[in-house]
Amino acid sequence: MKDIAANLKQIKDELPASCTLVAVSKTKPAADIMTAYSQNHRDFGENKVQELTQKAEELPKDIRWHMIGHLQSNKVKYIAPFVYLIHGVDSLKLLREINKQGQKLNRVINCLLQIHIASEDSKFGFDEADLMEIIKSEEIKEFSFIKITGLMGMATLTKDEDKIRQEFKSLKRLFEAFKAFQSENFVMQTLSTGMSGDYKIALEENSNMIRVGSAIFGKRDY
Numbered sequence: 001m002k003d004i005a006a007n008l009k010q011i012k013d014e015l016p017a018s019c020t021l022v023a024v025s026k027t028k029p030a031a032d033i034m035t036a037y038s039q040n041h042r043d044f045g046e047n048k049v050q051e052l053t054q055k056a057e058e059l060p061k062d063i064r065w066h067m068i069g070h071l072q073s074n075k076v077k078y079i080a081p082f083v084y085l086i087h088g089v090d091s092l093k094l095l096r097e098i099n100k101q102g103q104k105l106n107r108v109i110n111c112l113l114q115i116h117i118a119s120e121d122s123k124f125g126f127d128e129a130d131l132m133e134i135i136k137s138e139e140i141k142e143f144s145f146i147k148i149t150g151l152m153g154m155a156t157l158t159k160d161e162d163k164i165r166q167e168f169k170s171l172k173r174l175f176e177a178f179k180a181f182q183s184e185n186f187v188m189q190t191l192s193t194g195m196s197g198d199y200k201i202a203l204e205e206n207s208n209m210i211r212v213g214s215a216i217f218g219k220r221d222y
């Protein structure tokens with residue numbers, strides 16, 4: 001049996017006040033989102049542009065929508081008017097496009113840079129060297145319609161908790177190190193790590209934004 005309200009409350013009770021819970025509602029119906037919404041939850045995450053725009057249109061306007069999936073440059077325009085935070089920014093090309101769409105709307109769009117911390121090849125994200133290059137580039141300073149507010153990472157899908165912990169630690173180290181490069185549109189404020197299977201470890205390793213789906217809404221069928 002699924003009990004979204006109870007699951008949500010249980011997780012929220014475990015969180016320090018400084019941590020934001022993004023309820024990952026991908027593949028789940030609007031009614032499930034409304035159950036969480038009626039418990040005063042406002043942060044929801046989706047990983048597909050079409051599903052995200054459809055739900056945003058249908059559901060209350062005070063929901064803060066988080067784009068957590070891989071985002072293609074040609075789809076930025078669909079979410080740029082309303083998205084609260086884009087978690088998975090993993091290329092300079094994408095940053096350029098987000099800035100361009102933000103400029104058209106005269107809206108500053110919040111982004112997290114996705115860092116590759118897992119050992120799997122399939123996970124998207126910058127490595128440390130790419131990231132340094134971007135941070136030090138002159139171009140980024142001119143992106144006045146983007147605000148980079150932190151980093152996002154996904155740990156390896158494994159039962160080895162020590163490995164997951166090490167990956168979260170390495171991301172936290174980068175997060176701290178990049179504070180030396182802060183500027184008006186680059187601040188290290190949000191560290192988005194942790195999902196249903198590993199958010200407890202993420203919290204111990206100082207995550208301040210977790211993205212939890214199945215532990216709230218139940219298993220996804222597809």
Ligand SMILES: *Cc1c(COP(=O)(O)O)cnc(C)c1O
Binds near residue numbers: 154195
């Ligand atoms: C689906 C997804 C989550 C949530 O996964 P659960 O294991 O269901 O909690 C978190 N982050 C990203 C990027 C996702 O795609």
